[in-house]
Amino acid sequence: MSRTTQVRLAVAAVTVAVLSIAWVTMGPTASTVRGKDFGYSVKGPEAVDITFDVAKPKDSTVVCTVEALNENYAQVGTKEVTIGPAEVSEARYTTTIATTELAVTAVVDECVLVD
Structure with missing residues (x-):
């Protein structure tokens, strides 16, 4: 050769x-799904609001897990948010996460397609 x-x-x-x-x-x-933090607002030691963007196929349903974290970045609250079919492929959502102590931030952990 x-x-x-x-x-x-x-x-x-x-x-x-x-x-x-x-x-x-x-x-x-x-994955054709993306969740991205946009902002948060601490409501006190029992709750934090998170605003996040989700991109997904218009006809799909996704479940996003969002977390509230304390100053040591330990999880102090979590919530699953179901987002169904929509007219647009990307949209902004806000939800409240109940917390066990004061959170200093809130983040999107993951968003996954529902079968």
Whole structure:
């Protein structure tokens, strides 16, 4: 086998490997759902409001888990928010999380499609 043929085979093998990884990462199994924190408002030691953006297919339902965290970033409250089909693919939502002690922030933990 000539040196040129060996180089071409090596390049082809690397290309196939990279494309395979990309397909697994971003292909049909990749999530089309995204939740992103927008803001929060501490209401006192028993509650915090969180405002967050959700991007999803219009006809899908997702469940987003939001968390309230204390000054040590320990979870002091959590809530699951179900978001059903909508006219738009991205929208902003606000919900209140009950807390067991004073929270200093609230974040979106994850948003997942409901089967």
